[in-house]
Amino acid sequence: xxxxxxxxxxxxxxxxxxxxxxxxxxxxxxxxxxxxxxxxxxxxxxxxxxxxxxxxxxxxxxxxxxxxxxxxxxxxxxxxxxxxxxxxxxxxxxxxxxxxxxxxxxxxxxxxxxxxxxxxxxxxxxxxxxxxxxxxxxxxxxxxxxxxxxxxxxxxxxxxxxxxxxxxxxxxxxxxxxxxxxxxxxxxxxxxxxxxxxxxxxxxxxxxxxxxxxxxxxxxxxxxxxxxxxxxxxxxxxxxxxxxxxxxxxxxxxxxxxxxxxxxxxxxxxxxxxxxxxxxxxxxxxxxxxxxxxxxxxxxxxxxxxxxxxxxxxxxxxxxx
Numbered sequence: 001x002x003x004x005x006x007x008x009x010x011x012x013x014x015x016x017x018x019x020x021x022x023x024x025x026x027x028x029x030x031x032x033x034x035x036x037x038x039x040x041x042x043x044x045x046x047x048x049x050x051x052x053x054x055x056x057x058x059x060x061x062x063x064x065x066x067x068x069x070x071x072x073x074x075x076x077x078x079x080x081x082x083x084x085x086x087x088x089x090x091x092x093x094x095x096x097x098x099x100x101x102x103x104x105x106x107x108x109x110x111x112x113x114x115x116x117x118x119x120x121x122x123x124x125x126x127x128x129x130x131x132x133x134x135x136x137x138x139x140x141x142x143x144x145x146x147x148x149x150x151x152x153x154x155x156x157x158x159x160x161x162x163x164x165x166x167x168x169x170x171x172x173x174x175x176x177x178x179x180x181x182x183x184x185x186x187x188x189x190x191x192x193x194x195x196x197x198x199x200x201x202x203x204x205x206x207x208x209x210x211x212x213x214x215x216x217x218x219x220x221x222x223x224x225x226x227x228x229x230x231x232x233x234x235x236x237x238x239x240x241x242x243x244x245x246x247x248x249x250x251x252x253x254x255x256x257x258x259x260x261x262x263x264x265x266x267x268x269x270x271x272x273x274x275x276x277x278x279x280x281x282x283x284x285x286x287x288x289x290x291x292x293x294x295x296x297x298x299x300x301x302x303x304x305x306x307x308x309x310x311x312x313x314x315x316x317x318x319x320x321x
Contacts, residue, residue: 116160137194144188187209208231236257
């Protein structure tokens with residue numbers, strides 16, 4: 001997860017030392033770094049992916065440790081209103097998220113970068129909404145549009161002989177110690193089917209999402225973002241009341257299992273074709289008892305791919321506007 005920028009920067013310098021043709025390695029760096037910034041901004045700021053602590057598991061030069069702190073989500077605004085005489089109900093939907101991501105790599109012994117450290121920090125915030133349309137009590141679709149701002153900073157600390165010898169030139173070229181601001185447009189279409197069995201709610205959803213990202217301010221001429229990404233999440237969520245009260249509120253349990261397929265910039269930037277997530281939660285039901293809150297509790301999420309794995313634990317809060 002999050003292939004390392006520092007390796008690319010030093011590799012570019014190595015090519016520059018061996019060949020008088022400078023344009024090609026610089027262009028390769030620009031093409032690679034753009035997709036990585038795009039991916040970290042989306043993963044760090046988009047509400048659809050859980051925060052947590054993750055570790056890359058397929059990197060011989062040293063694992064990349066990633067930490068994501070995130071707050072956000074989505075909520076439908078009740079009541080459901082009729083859409084003219086069409087027999088379709090609709091309700092506004094709000095979405096938003098704010099996140100902070102750090103990706104840090106310490107290079108293994110036995111490499112020319114032994115002792116060096118490369119770190120990326122990303123802050124992102126997004127907001128938007130749309131409407132959910134109900135064609136019956138069970139089936140609905142929700143087209144939405146969101147905008148996102150992201151700020152990413154890179155810092156490279158050289159301790160190896162190779163890194164110390166090349167750090168000044170890499171910084172002068174803008175290959176390390178840079179910062180960049182980006183904006184992202186995020187249209188999506190969430191399709192849901194709900195089934196209720198003895199008060200237990202099963203929700204099947206499919207959520208194709210498109211991201212278009214551009215940079216508008218960069219400290220380096222060689223760091224530029226202009227990319228397209230697509231994610232497609234398919235999820236099964238289960239919400240089950242336990243019939244037991246705690247502090248005057250009914251306990252509920254449940255969780256979800258999902259697979260998200262990645263395309264274009266996200267796939268290139270994260271070096272994987274998919275993400276799996278499984279979550280378990282235990283919450284207290286506050287519906288109609290606390291303003292706009294449906295439930296409050298705790299949730300544990302595990303995420304994995306062929307390149308990384310990680311987990312998170314935190315508050316699980318659902319709102320019903």
